[in-house]
Amino acid sequence: MRPRAAIVVTGSELVRGERTDRNGPFLAGRLLLLGVDPARISIVGDDPGELGAALGIALDADLCVVSGGLGPTHDDRTVELVARVAGRALVLDNALREEIGSVSRRIAERLRRPYSDFELGVRKQATLPEGALSLGIVGTAPGFVLETERAPVVVLPGPPAELQQLWPRALDTEPLRRVLERARKPARRVLRFYGASESAIAKALADAGGERDGVVATICARDFEIHVDLLVDPGAAARGDEVERGLAEPLAEYLFTRDEQRVEEIVLEACRGRGWSLATAESCTGGLVAARLTSVPGSSAVFLGSVVAYSNSVKHSELGVSPALVETHGAVSAEAAAAMAAGARKRLGADVAVAVTGIAGPEGGTAEKPVGLVFLHAETPEGGHGIEFTLPGDRETIRSRATVAALHLVRRLLARNSHKDV
Amino acid sequence: MRPRAAIVVTGSELVRGERTDRNGPFLAGRLLLLGVDPARISIVGDDPGELGAALGIALDADLCVVSGGLGPTHDDRTVELVARVAGRALVLDNALREEIGSVSRRIAERLRRPYSDFELGVRKQATLPEGALSLGIVGTAPGFVLETERAPVVVLPGPPAELQQLWPRALDTEPLRRVLERARKPARRVLRFYGASESAIAKALADAGGERDGVVATICARDFEIHVDLLVDPGAAARGDEVERGLAEPLAEYLFTRDEQRVEEIVLEACRGRGWSLATAESCTGGLVAARLTSVPGSSAVFLGSVVAYSNSVKHSELGVSPALVETHGAVSAEAAAAMAAGARKRLGADVAVAVTGIAGPEGGTAEKPVGLVFLHAETPEGGHGIEFTLPGDRETIRSRATVAALHLVRRLLARNSHKDV
Numbered sequence: 001m002r003p004r005a006a007i008v009v010t011g012s013e014l015v016r017g018e019r020t021d022r023n024g025p026f027l028a029g030r031l032l033l034l035g036v037d038p039a040r041i042s043i044v045g046d047d048p049g050e051l052g053a054a055l056g057i058a059l060d061a062d063l064c065v066v067s068g069g070l071g072p073t074h075d076d077r078t079v080e081l082v083a084r085v086a087g088r089a090l091v092l093d094n095a096l097r098e099e100i101g102s103v104s105r106r107i108a109e110r111l112r113r114p115y116s117d118f119e120l121g122v123r124k125q126a127t128l129p130e131g132a133l134s135l136g137i138v139g140t141a142p143g144f145v146l147e148t149e150r151a152p153v154v155v156l157p158g159p160p161a162e163l164q165q166l167w168p169r170a171l172d173t174e175p176l177r178r179v180l181e182r183a184r185k186p187a188r189r190v191l192r193f194y195g196a197s198e199s200a201i202a203k204a205l206a207d208a209g210g211e212r213d214g215v216v217a218t219i220c221a222r223d224f225e226i227h228v229d230l231l232v233d234p235g236a237a238a239r240g241d242e243v244e245r246g247l248a249e250p251l252a253e254y255l256f257t258r259d260e261q262r263v264e265e266i267v268l269e270a271c272r273g274r275g276w277s278l279a280t281a282e283s284c285t286g287g288l289v290a291a292r293l294t295s296v297p298g299s300s301a302v303f304l305g306s307v308v309a310y311s312n313s314v315k316h317s318e319l320g321v322s323p324a325l326v327e328t329h330g331a332v333s334a335e336a337a338a339a340m341a342a343g344a345r346k347r348l349g350a351d352v353a354v355a356v357t358g359i360a361g362p363e364g365g366t367a368e369k370p371v372g373l374v375f376l377h378a379e380t381p382e383g384g385h386g387i388e389f390t391l392p393g394d395r396e397t398i399r400s401r402a403t404v405a406a407l408h409l410v411r412r413l414l415a416r417n418s419h420k421d422v
Numbered sequence: 423m424r425p426r427a428a429i430v431v432t433g434s435e436l437v438r439g440e441r442t443d444r445n446g447p448f449l450a451g452r453l454l455l456l457g458v459d460p461a462r463i464s465i466v467g468d469d470p471g472e473l474g475a476a477l478g479i480a481l482d483a484d485l486c487v488v489s490g491g492l493g494p495t496h497d498d499r500t501v502e503l504v505a506r507v508a509g510r511a512l513v514l515d516n517a518l519r520e521e522i523g524s525v526s527r528r529i530a531e532r533l534r535r536p537y538s539d540f541e542l543g544v545r546k547q548a549t550l551p552e553g554a555l556s557l558g559i560v561g562t563a564p565g566f567v568l569e570t571e572r573a574p575v576v577v578l579p580g581p582p583a584e585l586q587q588l589w590p591r592a593l594d595t596e597p598l599r600r601v602l603e604r605a606r607k608p609a610r611r612v613l614r615f616y617g618a619s620e621s622a623i624a625k626a627l628a629d630a631g632g633e634r635d636g637v638v639a640t641i642c643a644r645d646f647e648i649h650v651d652l653l654v655d656p657g658a659a660a661r662g663d664e665v666e667r668g669l670a671e672p673l674a675e676y677l678f679t680r681d682e683q684r685v686e687e688i689v690l691e692a693c694r695g696r697g698w699s700l701a702t703a704e705s706c707t708g709g710l711v712a713a714r715l716t717s718v719p720g721s722s723a724v725f726l727g728s729v730v731a732y733s734n735s736v737k738h739s740e741l742g743v744s745p746a747l748v749e750t751h752g753a754v755s756a757e758a759a760a761a762m763a764a765g766a767r768k769r770l771g772a773d774v775a776v777a778v779t780g781i782a783g784p785e786g787g788t789a790e791k792p793v794g795l796v797f798l799h800a801e802t803p804e805g806g807h808g809i810e811f812t813l814p815g816d817r818e819t820i821r822s823r824a825t826v827a828a829l830h831l832v833r834r835l836l837a838r839n840s841h842k843d844v
Contacts, residue, residue, distance in 0.1 A: 012640065014447075015461070015462065016450050016640050017451035017460065018451070018642045019642050020442055020444070024465065026439060028439030038437050040437065040476070041437055041464070042463070043464075050461050054462070057479075220441050287704075287708070287710065287712035290730045295821070297817060300733065304735065304736050305729065305736035308727045308730065317770070318727070318769065318770065347739065348739070395717070
């Protein structure tokens with residue numbers, strides 16, 4: 001049995017739904033990769049009763065990880081409550097107080113406020129449960145690890161960047177090493193599919209015998225992509241192979257990567273491999289395809305730019321789409337998509353272009369051309385391909401699905417060209 | 423005291439961190455607006471021990487809301503465990519079985535699988551705890567409300583769209599009405615700030631006496647915007663006014679809206695009011711500004727399009743930025759931003775344009791022009807304004823902050839023009 005971890009996340013803005021928690025998913029994902037089972041994520045607010053209760057239950061697990069509530073104000077109660085639940089006194093660490101004090105002095109200067117405003121908070125943040133192992137500071141609050149009579153507790157600051165920076169230091173402490181000794185770090189296999197239904201993936205997994213005998217499968221579907229992660233316990237590699245084959249073989253035409261590369265990275269890499277430059281011509285996606293491509297560091301080696309042609313006048317002036325074509329076929333048509341792609345190649349000087357035109361809604365739909373109707377066209381020096389969708393969902397969903405569909409269309413076209421297969 | 427709600431979210435992909443939970447934040451936000459205090463959000467996976475334990479604790483609240491685990495497979499245990507914790511038998515509802523059955527038959531046909539594959543699942547999904555009030559079906563699983571000897575339990579399907587559709591029906595049941603009778607629905611006041619530090623907001627709130635006496639303040643900061651929601655209990659309006667004034671007056675220059683309008687909506691509305699069209703010219707933001715503007719339904723009435731000029735050749739060919747300018751000042755400069763804005767106005771025929779050029783990183787920075795350096799320029803028929811930032815953070819953060827800064831730059835320029843004030 002894997003060691004089990006309980007994650008407690010505190011933050012009034014989180015329990016009130018103002019902000020979505022990122023620490024729980026981050027910690028859970030990291031724990032899983034270490035061979036520890038994330039059993040529960042509990043999100044509580046400032047109420048000391050709730051936090052105390054959540055900690056009390058969490059200490060029944062093999063490991064407890066707590067985030068948030070380490071600030072300088074009276075609402076920040078994590079240290080006090082961890083100490084109480086663990087039956088420890090609170091101790092002021094003078095070295096820590098000096099360290100936090102000098103950070104706070106710089107902040108006080110920058111904000112032009114007297115340091116005396118900060119002094120109580122500094123003292124509070126330098127006060128830890130007796131026996132705590134400080135992980136150091138990346139903001140003003142130190143993370144720490146506390147051994148208890150029950151589970152060891154890892155306490156980390158709430159801001160995700162600070163938490164993520166301190167987490168590896170926690171793994172390097174004696175209490176965590178002892179927990180991880182009992183964990184069997186699984187091997188991770190990644191399969192990403194595009195265009196298959198979640199139901200088809202579920203069926204393939206079930207036909208392969210499902211999750212058992214040391215293989216855990218997580219399936220995450222979004223915008224037509226389905227990400228499957230197989231976590232394979234040591235010693236279960238043969239079973240892992242079986243499950244992997246059971247997914248990859250029947251669904252081979254949908255499998256687009258066996259690692260975590262995003263589709264935009266695959267597209268840029270394929271262009272780079274051919275020495276080709278890339279551009280987009282977008283209407284309803286409004287720049288989302290270009291934004292995804294440019295989110296990849298180094299994309300400027302391949303990506304030249306985009307024309308977001310939201311009005312027909314811009315389709316004409318910047319992409320050379322003739323008014324006659326728009327008159328005859330409409331701005332949302334296979335012909336318009338092909339003309340937009342051709343225009344982007346010509347005007348931006350790109351070898352490869354992908355164009356998207358569609359009706360994102362909620363208005364703009366008609367009987368013949370309903371909301372969700374999208375035409376895509378990708379063109380390379382070796383040929384092109386157009387495709388039509390009627391996408392379900394609201395404006396945001398239609399735009400994001402059209403974006404992903406456009407990226408996969410050009411991915412497949414580039415793969416086809418290089419392998420000379422259909 | 424407000425009634426307290428415990429939210430239990432089940433989903434193995436959630437507790438493993440594969441996917442971020444959206445149901446908890448949605449339910450918490452809705453409960454808060456009804457005057458119910460969301461005390462805790464617990465995320466658990468398939469383990470029946472964990473779910474049973476979470477439900478057991480949740481029933482100590484005044485209201486328990488559960489999402490997920492209503493599917494047809496053996497891993498879907500919510501109904502069975504709710505029944506067990508509430509001490510109820512499970513009862514097959516034949517009318518429900520027929521209803522779910524006909525939905526499943528259509529799915530079976532579409533997937534070309536025999537209905538017999540689905541029959542056990544249908545039976546399971548039509549089996550509810552005795553006394554449950556069905557809320558109907560929007561997928562295949564019915565939501566329901568169950569009165570217990572402790573808290574009433576609302577059980578909803580996991581898929582967020584289904585949950586959000588069924589939630590209002592739950593509010594319309596007798597058990598929920600009784601809980602809500604004891605709640606005092608607060609009035610909600612919204613204040614959104616741009617450019618103020620979170621610390622300045624916190625100080626203004628503290629100076630105004632802070633959250634007390636029937637006023638709850640949630641502060642959410644992202645990309646330079648700070649969203650403050652004041653929830654004001656009935657009878658606390660005077661205190662609410664005091665807090666609102668205490669925030670709005672000292673921070674008046676940063677306050678950009680008193681409702682939930684997003685900055686892109688404000689920009690489009692301001693353009694529409696002047697009869698002006700809008701375009702963007704983007705480099706490092708790669709289309710993100712255009713994407714945000716086009717996310718607004720009806721934006722096509724104002725927004726003409728964008729040129730994403732990622733390469734200098736495209737800055738030249740599509741925006742008319744002279745190679746000499748780039749040679750002298752660089753592609754990342756105030757001069758380049760101004761030239762890009764002028765080019766977008768001219769080439770796309772737009773009255774208003776905003777341009778962004780910068781270094782998103784991680785590579786590309788130098789001593790004089792570090793990663794995070796961004797130049798923005800907005801131009802209208804009545805004048806223009808340029809601004810420079812050095813933004814901290816990684817590539818994604820720099821791009822999203824530059825996007826928000828660009829939208830606020832054009833917002834302020836349009837506000838200034840119309841009020842003839844600085």
